[in-house]
Amino acid sequence: MGAEVRRRGALITLALMIALGGAGAIAAADKKDPSEAAFQKGRLGDRLYRLYVPRALAVPNDAPRAEGARVPLIVALHGCWQTPEDFALGTRLNEVAERRNLVVLYPAQGRRDNISRCWNWFEPAAMAGSETNQLITLIRHVVKEQRAADRVIVLGFSAGGFMAVNLGCHAPALVRGVGVAAGGPYRCGVGVDAGLQCMLGQHVNGEKSATECRGAMGASSARVRASLWHGSNDVVVNPVNLDALALMFARLAGVTASTEDRREGAVYSLYRDASGRPWLETWLIPGMGHAWSGGDIRATHTYPSGPSATERMLDFLLE
Numbered sequence: 001m002g003a004e005v006r007r008r009g010a011l012i013t014l015a016l017m018i019a020l021g022g023a024g025a026i027a028a029a030d031k032k033d034p035s036e037a038a039f040q041k042g043r044l045g046d047r048l049y050r051l052y053v054p055r056a057l058a059v060p061n062d063a064p065r066a067e068g069a070r071v072p073l074i075v076a077l078h079g080c081w082q083t084p085e086d087f088a089l090g091t092r093l094n095e096v097a098e099r100r101n102l103v104v105l106y107p108a109q110g111r112r113d114n115i116s117r118c119w120n121w122f123e124p125a126a127m128a129g130s131e132t133n134q135l136i137t138l139i140r141h142v143v144k145e146q147r148a149a150d151r152v153i154v155l156g157f158s159a160g161g162f163m164a165v166n167l168g169c170h171a172p173a174l175v176r177g178v179g180v181a182a183g184g185p186y187r188c189g190v191g192v193d194a195g196l197q198c199m200l201g202q203h204v205n206g207e208k209s210a211t212e213c214r215g216a217m218g219a220s221s222a223r224v225r226a227s228l229w230h231g232s233n234d235v236v237v238n239p240v241n242l243d244a245l246a247l248m249f250a251r252l253a254g255v256t257a258s259t260e261d262r263r264e265g266a267v268y269s270l271y272r273d274a275s276g277r278p279w280l281e282t283w284l285i286p287g288m289g290h291a292w293s294g295g296d297i298r299a300t301h302t303y304p305s306g307p308s309a310t311e312r313m314l315d316f317l318l319e
Helices: 002-020 084-091 093-100 131-146 159-170 192-199 206-217 240-253 309-317
Strands: 039-044 047-052 073-077 103-107 152-157 175-181 225-231 256-263 266-272 278-285
Touching: 039 131, 047 084, 047 093, 047 131, 073 084, 073 093, 073 131, 073 159, 084 093, 084 103, 084 152, 093 103, 093 309, 103 131, 131 159, 152 159, 152 309, 159 175, 159 206, 175 309, 206 240, 225 240, 225 309, 240 266, 240 278, 278 309
Parallel strands: 073 103, 073 152, 152 175, 175 225, 225 278
Antiparallel strands: 039 047, 047 103, 256 266, 266 278
């Protein structure tokens, strides 16, 4: 089983390297975030993770805390080749968390589970021991340990974006919102070959993904808000995935696009529910490839000249 997972990871790695031309992904993979003092290391079972706790919230877990002072937990899922440290640097998420008093959980994907550190989002998410279920267990553990708000926000890039969608579909009572950059709709590809086809924009169907996601949600009445981002020049995950993912979330929430305009140089669409509340937004960044918009140039897969995906996602999902 482990050998098969590694073999599949290698195939995805090959596809990514061909698409990216090997663009320096490994060279920056181990760069560190500057806020090391608040950037803790942790482990739950076999899963390693980093946890950023702002200085204002850095008190012992058993210390008394004001009733109702449950801080938001942000879950940050890196992309292929990346590490929590690289992703924290690229997104500037720790800096933002320090200003906004947010706790950030960075699960780490190891080479044992995927040789290129991709999350195995394409595996059947409901099967026992799946990475989706492992991450749900980890998130619940950290929510309890940090006494955080019961529902979390998940941000993810590329494979991490696909996995964020898995989490939203399988644990809507736990996940209140997702920020997805360069991801795609739920179960657009099951198995490595179908997953690669999905990334290339083949057989992507937002309506079908909405039906599959609704089935995974079960009886839960909780809705998941979404901030979706993509580069117009992404050759790793075809931008058609943005449209399909938007359609999926729109069908799930019963919302329609009320406006489409230019915002900070991006093509921006906002979807509102029947009461007029914003529930879904999409950002298409002209000229951007497979990258995190507004990210730090010192990290991998960033596009510094774009609007800050980190700030705008949190503005929308935390409101």
